[in-house]
Amino acid sequence: MKKIKRLETIEEAKAFASFLAAERNRHLEDIKNAEQDLLLLQSKWGIEIPWDNTYFVIAGD
Known part of the structure; x- marks a missing residue:
């Protein structure tokens, strides 16, 4: 689980x-x-590239 740490100084922010x-x-x-x-x-x-969240499924996978 990730912790949230508040940045306290300019050095930490940098x-x-x-x-x-x-x-x-x-x-x-x-x-x-x-x-x-x-x-x-x-x-x-010569394929058209999908520019969205299209996924390819390979037969047998």
Whole structure:
């Protein structure tokens, strides 16, 4: 279970902001890589990319 910690000082706030920025940047890189993979699939197979919360189910899974 996660605890909520109140930020008490400017140093704590700066450290938390740095953490959040690093997490954001890490996820942005993951999204960029996934988008490149999707575009490769589109160009190779001519498929339409679903841009919503569509999930693919593989037969046998």
